[in-house]
Amino acid sequence: MARWSASTAAVLGAGLLLCVMALAASAQPLQPGNMQVITMEGKRNSKFTCADARKNSNRPGCTATCPNRCPKKCLVLCPTCKTFCLCDFYPGVSCGDPRFTGADGNNFYFHGKKDRDFCILSDAGLHINAHFIGKRNPTMSRDFTWIQALGVRFAHHHLYIGAARTARWDAAADHLALAFDDEDVALPAAAGTRWSPPTAPALSVTRTAHANTVVVELRGVFRIMANVVPITAEDSRVHGYGVTDDDSLAHLDLGFKFYDLTDDVHGVLGQTYRTDYVNRLNVTAKMPVMGGADTFLSSGLFETDCAVARFGRAGATASAAAGAGTTGIAMVTDSKYL
Structure with a gap:
């Protein structure tokens, strides 16, 4: 199970979480910060490509996999392809068979x-x-x-x-x-x-x-x-x-x-x-x-x-x-x- 430190949670911030929750519901890509919410459509270990969309960036894209523990969606930071489960996003979350952070x-x-x-x-x-x-x-x-x-x-x-x-x-x-x-x-x-x-x-x-x-x-x-x-x-x-x-x-x-x-x-x-x-x-x-x-x-x-x-x-x-x-x-x- 992933564990988040208090400092990590603070960096992500509650405002970003609101944006993530909204876009997760609509399964649309996040616009600010070059992030995406990936819907796995019932397929565990879903693979996807992630490119750096920032202006004048020469960084190459990458291929990543949503963590197996993510039930339906995961958050991806491009182009590093760091992935997170939405249910583990910050302290206070409860998802599924009640799992709290x-x-x-x-x-x-x-x-x-x-x-x-x-x-x-x-x-x-x-x-x-x-x-x-x-x-x-x-x-x-x-x-x-x-x-x-x-x-x-x-x-x-x-x-x-x-x-x-x-x-x-x-x-x-x-x-x-x-x-x-x-x-x-x-x-x-x-x-x-x-x-x-x-x-x-x-x-x-x-x-x-x-x-x-x-x-x-x-x-x-x-x-x-x-x-x-x-x-x-x-x-x-x-x-x-x-x-x-x-x-x-x-x-x-x-x-x-x-x-x-x-x-x-x-x-x-x-x-x-x-x-x-x-x-x-x-x-x-x-x-x-x-x-x-x-x-x-x-x-x-x-x-x-x-x-x-x-x-x-x-x-x-x-x-x-x-x-x-x-x-x-x-x-x-x-x-x-x-």
């Missing part, structure tokens, strides 16, 4: 359990749960799992980001479901469409493709990149998922960027942002697995009752406010305070 740059799996909700991050003013769907493999002691939805709580608000169930996957159709404070959010099917609620003007949802891909941002608090993807017949064949014709197991590939977290933050991913976090996983293993599912189990998608919940802690809220130069997340979300 912690703030320490190390990848790990968290399998959880199907049809259950788990605390991904919990801090004084922010709490994120994930709902897992899955398939039982009779030859294994666990479920195959994927993240179907996120339940985000901040201030007194509730945000739902989910992949709608669909029997047969149609890439041209939108399978993304959004709701804010129990009201459905309808986004026109066009890249660049943006929605922001009057009760929380610092929150925005922006499409980066005509369907299935959005960036959700709460100014100064978080940025979440969400892409709805299916389990394909090829995925099922290769990995033995046992997908049937009545459910494509649409789920979310996710990228997280957080700002001004307190040092009391916890959760499956959140704990890796603590200054006292010690990675005890075997990072040299092919599949480092974080256990302790019961520690992160929540009773519902918007519940804050996992064993490591921090949401609403007054002391931590004050600490976060001091560090951010505000009086808490509510001050940057509610219009009456702006």
Whole structure:
């Protein structure tokens, strides 16, 4: 598994990632920086040529191969032909059978359990749960799992980001479901469409493709990149998922960027942002697995009752406010305070 250092992640930058996510959804080449997003179309170890398109460059092109571990797409830097998996792009990413990249740059799996909700991050003013769907493999002691939805709580608000169930996957159709404070959010099917609620003007949802891909941002608090993807017949064949014709197991590939977290933050991913976090996983293993599912189990998608919940802690809220130069997340979300 690839591991990214914090310095590498910082160099790549969140702005570039937004561009990559948008173009990955449309499978078009990146224009700035002479990079490309390669869609492998189900073929592992896909080879391609890469030329230096910069003006007056005499550097020759090269032939490269997308890493075998990349499930569907890879990012290529031309003309050096350095390749990266989009799912490993920077700390906070979750892809496929939930594989996270912690703030320490190390990848790990968290399998959880199907049809259950788990605390991904919990801090004084922010709490994120994930709902897992899955398939039982009779030859294994666990479920195959994927993240179907996120339940985000901040201030007194509730945000739902989910992949709608669909029997047969149609890439041209939108399978993304959004709701804010129990009201459905309808986004026109066009890249660049943006929605922001009057009760929380610092929150925005922006499409980066005509369907299935959005960036959700709460100014100064978080940025979440969400892409709805299916389990394909090829995925099922290769990995033995046992997908049937009545459910494509649409789920979310996710990228997280957080700002001004307190040092009391916890959760499956959140704990890796603590200054006292010690990675005890075997990072040299092919599949480092974080256990302790019961520690992160929540009773519902918007519940804050996992064993490591921090949401609403007054002391931590004050600490976060001091560090951010505000009086808490509510001050940057509610219009009456702006």
